[in-house]
Amino acid sequence: MTRSFADRHIGPDADAITRILDTVGIESLDALADLAVPASILDAPAGNGLCVLPQAASEHEVLDELAALAHSNTVAASMIGLGYYDTLTPPVLVRNLLENPAWYTAYTPYQPEISQGRLEALLNFQTMVSDLTGMEVANASMLDEATAAAEAMTLLRRANRTSTSARLLIDADLFPQTRTVLQTRAEPLGIEIVEAELAGGTLPEGDFFGVLVQVPGASGRITDWTDLIAAAHERGALVAAGADLLAMTLITPPGEQGADVCFGTTQRFGVPLGFGGPHAGFLAVRSAHARQLPGRLVGVSKDADGHLAYRLALQTREQHIRREKATSNICTAQVLLAIVAAMYASYHGADGLRAIARRVHRHAERLAAGLGEAVVHERFFDTVLVHVPGGAEAVVAKAKGRGVNLRLVDGDHVAVACDEATTEAHVAVVLDSFGSGAAEPGAPGLPSIETRTSPYLTHPAFTRYHTETAMLRYLRQLSDKDIALDRSMIPLGSCTMKLNATAEMEPITWPGFARLHPYAPVEDVPGLLRVIEDLESWLAALTGYDRVSLQPNAGSQGEYAGLLAIRRYHLDRGDTHRDTCLIPSSAHGTNAASAAMAGLRVEVVKCRENGDVDLDDLRAKIADHADRLACIMITYPSTHGVYEHEVAELCALVHEAGGQVYVDGANLNALVGLARPGRFGGDVSHLNLHKTFCIPHGGGGPGVGPVAVREHLARYLPGDPLETGSHAVSAARYGSASILPITWAYIRMMGAEGLRRATLTAIASANYIARRLDSHYPVLYTGADGTVAHECILDLREITRRTGVTVDDVAKRLADYGFHAPTMSFPVAGTLMVEPTESENLDELDAFIDAMIAIKGEIDQVAAGAWPVEDSPLRGAPHTTACLVGDWPHPYSRETAVFPQGVAHPRPKIWPAVRRIDGAYGDRNLVCSCPPLDAYAD
Ligand SMILES: *Cc1c(COP(=O)(O)O)cnc(C)c1O
Numbered sequence: 017m018t019r020s021f022a023d024r025h026i027g028p029d030a031d032a033i034t035r036i037l038d039t040v041g042i043e044s045l046d047a048l049a050d051l052a053v054p055a056s057i058l059d060a061p062a063g064n065g066l067c068v069l070p071q072a073a074s075e076h077e078v079l080d081e082l083a084a085l086a087h088s089n090t091v092a093a094s095m096i097g098l099g100y101y102d103t104l105t106p107p108v109l110v111r112n113l114l115e116n117p118a119w120y121t122a123y124t125p126y127q128p129e130i131s132q133g134r135l136e137a138l139l140n141f142q143t144m145v146s147d148l149t150g151m152e153v154a155n156a157s158m159l160d161e162a163t164a165a166a167e168a169m170t171l172l173r174r175a176n177r178t179s180t181s182a183r184l185l186i187d188a189d190l191f192p193q194t195r196t197v198l199q200t201r202a203e204p205l206g207i208e209i210v211e212a213e214l215a216g217g218t219l220p221e222g223d224f225f226g227v228l229v230q231v232p233g234a235s236g237r238i239t240d241w242t243d244l245i246a247a248a249h250e251r252g253a254l255v256a257a258g259a260d261l262l263a264m265t266l267i268t269p270p271g272e273q274g275a276d277v278c279f280g281t282t283q284r285f286g287v288p289l290g291f292g293g294p295h296a297g298f299l300a301v302r303s304a305h306a307r308q309l310p311g312r313l314v315g316v317s318k319d320a321d322g323h324l325a326y327r328l329a330l331q332t333r334e335q336h337i338r339r340e341k342a343t344s345n346i347c348t349a350q351v352l353l354a355i356v357a358a359m360y361a362s363y364h365g366a367d368g369l370r371a372i373a374r375r376v377h378r379h380a381e382r383l384a385a386g387l388g389e390a391v392v393h394e395r396f397f398d399t400v401l402v403h404v405p406g407g408a409e410a411v412v413a414k415a416k417g418r419g420v421n422l423r424l425v426d427g428d429h430v431a432v433a434c435d436e437a438t439t440e441a442h443v444a445v446v447l448d449s450f451g452s453g454a455a456e457p458g459a460p461g462l463p464s465i466e467t468r469t470s471p472y473l474t475h476p477a478f479t480r481y482h483t484e485t486a487m488l489r490y491l492r493q494l495s496d497k498d499i500a501l502d503r504s505m506i507p508l509g510s511c512t513m514k515l516n517a518t519a520e521m522e523p524i525t526w527p528g529f530a531r532l533h534p535y536a537p538v539e540d541v542p543g544l545l546r547v548i549e550d551l552e553s554w555l556a557a558l559t560g561y562d563r564v565s566l567q568p569n570a571g572s573q574g575e576y577a578g579l580l581a582i583r584r585y586h587l588d589r590g591d592t593h594r595d596t597c598l599i600p601s602s603a604h605g606t607n608a609a610s611a612a613m614a615g616l617r618v619e620v621v622k623c624r625e626n627g628d629v630d631l632d633d634l635r636a637k638i639a640d641h642a643d644r645l646a647c648i649m650i651t652y653p654s655t656h657g658v659y660e661h662e663v664a665e666l667c668a669l670v671h672e673a674g675g676q677v678y679v680d681g682a683n684l685n686a687l688v689g690l691a692r693p694g695r696f697g698g699d700v701s702h703l704n705l706h707k708t709f710c711i712p713h714g715g716g717g718p719g720v721g722p723v724a725v726r727e728h729l730a731r732y733l734p735g736d737p738l739e740t741g742s743h744a745v746s747a748a749r750y751g752s753a754s755i756l757p758i759t760w761a762y763i764r765m766m767g768a769e770g771l772r773r774a775t776l777t778a779i780a781s782a783n784y785i786a787r788r789l790d791s792h793y794p795v796l797y798t799g800a801d802g803t804v805a806h807e808c809i810l811d812l813r814e815i816t817r818r819t820g821v822t823v824d825d826v827a828k829r830l831a832d833y834g835f836h837a838p839t840m841s842f843p844v845a846g847t848l849m850v851e852p853t854e855s856e857n858l859d860e861l862d863a864f865i866d867a868m869i870a871i872k873g874e875i876d877q878v879a880a881g882a883w884p885v886e887d888s889p890l891r892g893a894p895h896t897t898a899c900l901v902g903d904w905p906h907p908y909s910r911e912t913a914v915f916p917q918g919v920a921h922p923r924p925k926i927w928p929a930v931r932r933i934d935g936a937y938g939d940r941n942l943v944c945s946c947p948p949l950d951a952y953a954d
Contacts, residue, residue, distance in 0.1 A: 021075055022770030025515055025762075026777050027857035033777065035858065036784045040803075045776035049690055052779060052803040054661045057696040061772065064689050065557045072767025075519035081764070082757055085543035086528025092540060093420045093442050094289060094533040097399045097433025098234060099161055099191045099747065101262075101284040102531065104436050108484050109286060109359050110525055112491045113352075117712075119491075120352055121501035121516055123508060123836065124312075124716035128327035129319075129894050130831050132929040133494030134355065134715040135326035138314045140477045141282075141296070141358035143945040147472040148264040149278040150271025151300035153944050156312045156328075157354035157717065158297030159346065159569040161258065161281035162197035162737065162747035165190075165228065167299055167310045167344055168256035168279045169198060169207065172226030174343065175276070175305045179252045181223035182207055187214040189233030193737035193747040194258065198228070200734075200743040204583060204615030215239045219247050230258035231270060235392065236380075236399030236431060238267060238465055245274040261285060261298075263397040265366070265373045268467045277301050284435060286360030287353045288525070291544055292534030292748025293569060294718035294755060296354035306330075306942060310344030312716065316947050317938025320931035321898065327933045329942060335605030336842060340618040345609035348570040348706065348721075352714030359491070362481045366473040372436050373397075379434040379443050381462060386447040386454050392429070395465055399433040401425065402450065415449035421536055422446065475946045497929040499836045500715075504926070505860045509807040509839040509849025510604070510655060512685045512707035520710055520761040524754055534748040535738065547760045548750055554763050558771075559681065559701060560692025561724035565733040567744065567751045571682055572606040574702025574721030575649075577745045579614035581700055581725055581732035582647045582676045594646040594674070598637055600629045602655045602843045607680060616646055627656035627797035629666060638673045645673050651680040652693060653805035655843040656797040657782070657851075659686070667697025676700065681724075684708040685853065686779060686806035689772030700725045709759040720752050720759070777854035778806045781861055785850055788865050792872040796847055807851035809844060816846055820885035821875045823848055829874070831894040832916050833867035834926040863923070870917050883907050889916065894928035 023029070028036060033045065042048045049058060059065070073081070094102050105114070113119050125131030125138075138156040145154035158164035169184055186198065188211050195211070202209050212220045214229060215237065227248045232238050245255045256277035257270035262284055270278050283295035301309060307330060315329030335342040361369060376398045383400050384391045392401040404411055405428050412424045420442055423431040432446055447454055473479075481487045499506070506513040523529055532541055552564040568574040579597070586594040597616040599607050601623050608618045619641060622633040629650065638645060648670045653659045660666070667677045679698035685708045687693070693701045705711045705720035713719075725733060735742035736749045750756070766774065786795045786808040793810035812823050823846060827837030839849040852861055871890070878888050885891055887906055895913040904910055915925070 020072060020770065021765035022072065022767070022773060025517060025766065025770070026774055026854045027860065028777060028781065032858040033780065036780050040780065040783045040787050045773070045780060048780055048783070048803070049776060051801045052799060052805065053659050053690055054663065056664045057691040059691055064772065065560055065692055066689060066768035066771065068557045069554060069763060069768045072770055073764055075765060078761050078764050079519055079522065082523045082761060085546055086523060086526045088543040089528045089532060090540040091527050091531045092416070092536065093437070094536065095432050095434065095438070095442065095446065096421050096423045096533045096535050097431060098423060098535060099193070099281060100289055100292070100533055101398070101433065101435035102289060102437035103284045103286050105286045105288060105356070106360065106363050108487050109356055109363065112488060113359060114356055115521065115525060116495070117502040117516070118495035118498070118500050119355065120521070120712040120714050122498055122715040123506055123511065123513060123713050124351070125328060127827065127831070127837050128325065128933050129828060129928045129930055130499040130836060132326055133497040134351065135314050136494055137355040137358055138351065139326055139946055140362060141354045142314060143475060143477065144358050144361045144473065145282070145298045145300050146945055148261050148269060149259050149300045150269035150470065151278050152303040153306040153309065154298055154300035155309045156314050157350040158279070158299050158311060159350060159573065160293060160295065160297045160747040161191070161279065162194045163569070164279040164297035164299050165194045165258060166197050166201040168277045169201065169226065169228065170205070170344070171277060171301070171305065171308050171310065172254045172256055173207065175308050176225045176254050179223060179225040181225045183210055183222065183224045184208070185210050185212060185220065185224045185227045185253070187229040187233070188212060189215065189235050189237060190228065190230050190258065191234045193744070196737040196742060196744045197747060200745065201613070204580070204613065214244055217243050219244070219251060224251065224253040227253050227255045229255070232260055232263055232397045232399065235401045236396040237393040238395040238397060240268070240273065241270065241275070242273040249274070260397065262369065262373045262376065264468070265370045265472070266377065266466045266468055267397065272470065276305065282354065282357035285357035287356050288530035288754065289533050290530055290752070290754030291532040291541065292750060293746070293752035294350055294353050296350035296357055306944070308343060311346045311349055313944055315938045316943040317933055317935060319933050323930060324947060325930040325933045327935055327938060329938055329944060335609045339605055339608035340612040342605065342609040345572040345576060345606045345613055346570070347572045347606050348719035349717040351716035352718060355715070359487070361473060362478050363487050365478050365482050368482070376434050376436060376438065377465065379438045382443050383432055383434070383446060384462065386452045387450055394462060397465060398435060399431055402430045402432065403428060404430060404450065411449050415446055416537070418445045418449065420445050421533060477946050499831070499926060504835050505852070505856050505864055506836040507838045507850045507852060507864060508836070509657065509809070509851045510682060510842065511713070511839065512851060512853055513713065514710060514853040515855035516710050516712035516758070517762070519765065520758040523757045523761070529754050529757055544753060547756055548753065551756055551760050555703060555722055555724060558688055558692070559703065559724045560694030561701065562727040563730040563733060564722050564724045566720065566722045566756060567734045567746050567749065568702065568721040568723055569746050569751045570717065570719040571702055571704040571721040572610060573745050574723040575606055575610035575680065576613055577723040577734050578678055578700040578702055578725070579610055579616060579647070580743070581723070581729045582678065583614050583616065584732040585676065585729055586646055591674070593643050596641045596644040596646055598634070598645070598648040600650060602627065603649065603651060604655060604680065604682065607649050611649065627654065627658055628660045628662065631662055631666060631669070634666065634669060638669060642673060645670070645675040647676040647678050649678040649680060651683060653683050653686045657804050657807040657809055657849065658797050658799045659805050661800055664696055682707055683806065686775065688775045689768065690775055694724065694726060700729055705759045710762040711755050711758045718752050718755060720755060774854040778852065781852040781854065781856065782806050782808055784861060785852055785865060789868055792869055796844060807849055810848045810850060812848060813846040815875060819875055819879045821878055821890050825890035825893065826871055828932055829871050829890050829893040830867060831928045832914065833870070834923060835864055835867055889913055894931065896929065896931055897927050
């Protein structure tokens with residue numbers, strides 16, 4: 017028998033499926049679909065919209081096709097700049113980090129005890145950013161520079177307690193994509209953006225809550241903002257400055273000029289251009305504003321043995337608690353790329369980075385010297401703005417003909433950006449394109465830009481790993497502390513941790529996809545545009561919608577883009593009063609946070625006893641808010657893991673009242689090939705390609721969150737951020753374009769039949785787990801027929817009440833058994849949500865189930881009085897190698913602690929790196945950059 021890709025992607029084979037279905041008590045996968053999915057929405061296999069997909073192809077065929085597409089792209093020398101610079105990723109980082117499943121298949125580090133490796137790497141990232149920008153605290157990444165600027169804008173407004181102004185002042189020399197994203201974000205929030213030339217140092221009249229500047233500017237100019245920042249502070253405004261991290265190795269950083277907030281991107285620190293993404297944005301603040309930071313923040317704390325340990329600080333899962341009052345909707349960020357950037361800094365160290373920066377600057381100086389009077393600014397780092405009256409187009413065309421892309425600013429100006437990959441030969445081509453000869457080397461006669469005197473990156477994290485051997489071992493040492501998909505199943509509800517096949521991953525580092533500038537001329541990128549077009553049409557077919565935008569960089573950004581579309585639709589129709597978004601109480605926290613960002617009021621709809629949306633309450637809420645109803649935002653199948661049978665009726669009720677229906681598509685792994693939200697009542701959905709469509713989670717990002725809409729909303733989809741007057745939710749038109757080949761390859765290799773079989777297998781496996789564990793941990797919600805969808809919620813509340821054993825205890829104890837924990841306390845506190853996905857084979861499902869049953873046995877021992885809960889293997893979990901030696905005052909044995917019954921052999925034991933971490937201690941003593949080395953000693 018020849019196996020197809022689908023046979024390798026899907027864990028259980030035909031025999032295993034038979035055993036799974038026997039346990040569930042159902043005849044076939046199709047019978048399961050009929051039973052679980054409401055007949056009113058279930059598509060017939062022939063009518064599920066997937067006939068437009070090409071026939072499934074093998075891994076090697078698809079790699080050939082993608083190689084041809086990559087080849088059709090032109091990898092020119094990118095001297096376009098504008099926030100995107102070519103960079104030389106050290107091969108040791110490409111192979112052992114970017115292409116290493118131990119790093120890219122990890123999940124967001126919510127379980128810190130088995131995530132110490134990536135948490136340490138992220139702490140290095142935070143330290144790197146705060147050092148280079150001269151700020152005190154940096155978070156663990158933003159989605160890109162433009163959205164980081166937008167988060168800076170709202171942070172300034174929240175943090176400014178003296179100004180009541182709704183006006184934000186921005187410098188005219190910001191990147192155009194930053195300006196577009198700021199405008200898009202400002203409008204629904206009632207923020208007025210005022211743009212002015214600020215380099216002269218004078219502020220326009222009036223009050224502002226904040227000022228946004230950037231250094232170097234889009235034109236390449238370096239401005240000292242010290243006086244302007246002081247003037248802004250005097251006026252009651254706070255200041256955020258964009259900063260280029262490589263330039264910061266030479267010039268005075270904004271933090272030393274008095275800025276309150278600093279934002280930017282770390283792309284040029286070893287992260288490929290990728291036609292716009294993914295790469296890690298950053299946001300850094302003074303300590304006074306640390307608690308205002310959006311996104312995730314890694315902090316230092318201690319474990320149960322008093323050892324130093326890392327965990328997410330403060331606002332972890334903040335949206336789930338604060339909902340529409342959350343500081344931001346950001347959930348999935350850019351962890352993998354942040355770690356690449358941090359390791360790039362560790363590998364080069366301060367001296368290495370400074371040398372790279374000097375080389376880049378020297379190339380720019382050489383250009384300036386050759387171009388003489390035509391150069392517009394005297395102080396620049398890497399970008400030279402050149403005045404060529406009437407001749408700009410010809411210069412750009414000439415350089416293009418010789419393999420170098422320059423930026424056409426307008427008919428009279430060209431900008432040339434140098435970067436780490438720039439060579440003497442490129443400089444010569446550029447000078448020749450301007451019709452200039454080379455200037456005498458070393459005689460530019462320009463003032464030095466090197467004003468920075470403060471040290472940076474002095475911590476051992478940045479001084480110890482400059483050789484390849486040291487870096488290789490550091491990467492291995494860190495990833496060995498973590499549980500990722502390369503070690504065992506990650507049974508996370510709502511997050512769909514499925515296989516990220518190697519054939520899907522290989523192409524993303526090919527230069528034909530990785531080394532393209534997002535604003536490269538279209539004729540350079542036909543292969544990638546083809547991937548994008550295919551994907552837009554395939555995803556539209558899969559979801560039953562008419563149009564798809566791939567721009568949003570995460571699910572949360574897709575939500576925001578979709579809600580903006582709804583808002584604009586109502587406004588265009590003159591329904592200016594429609595500002596209310598109904599959200600069921602079980603919704604993911606990002607939903608409410610996104611609605612607030614889109615300028616909508618959130619009204620909560622109740623759920624019934626069985627977990628379904630309460631249609632009576634919905635009717636009442638619709639009546640209450642009649643004229644103001646903008647939309648409802650539901651998740652389908654629900655976050656309770658159930659196909660609600662009344663979904664069609666629910667959608668109809670909202671439509672009759674003039675509202676739109678947003679279907680959160682994070683649970684699409686339960687729908688692909690079976691039902692289409694665009695056909696059963698949705699007007700708009702976002703998908704999470706990093707959940708349903710195989711983009712790896714990367715330890716908490718990257719993600720892609722396409723937004724799909726029906727025709728009437730198509731004109732409100734995000735546009736090109738470089739076009740004036742457009743609106744955009746990311747800095748690049750196609751967001752994280754370079755990882756789209758992953759999803760393309762997945763769909764191409766699975767084909768229609770494979771995708772449908774994957775969905776049915778995921779549902780069958782979830783039902784198998786639910787059936788086998790129900791007598792140990794009751795399954796909280798099931799559908800009308802006793803089935804669950806692709807995930808199930810295990811209710812531990814009664815166990816906790818009876819024995820004191822909490823979901824935390826079970827989650828941490830699973831680490832001793834070699835497993836990552838399920839999702840904890842979402843969407844219901846005191847429960848665990850389990851999602852097996854289709855990629856786990858029956859042995860793995862059984863190993864997980866056996867571990868859970870063995871843990872239940874331990875809980876029973878606590879209940880029977882064998883151990884007090886406070887001194888049980890559950891509360892003591894996880895246990896480290898240190899538990900093997902020294903005193904052992906506990907009533908349970910060391911064997912029970914570290915080799916609990918049920919650890920499947922011959923699976924090698926996974927050793928958690930630290931004991932249970934005291935999160936609250938770290939929040940009280942907030943430390944968010946690398947601790948001194950002696951802190952590791954005790
Ligand atoms: C994951 C998830 C989101 C948010 O997606 P991100 O990609 O993390 O921003 C939204 N809704 C639901 C139901 C989810 O599971």
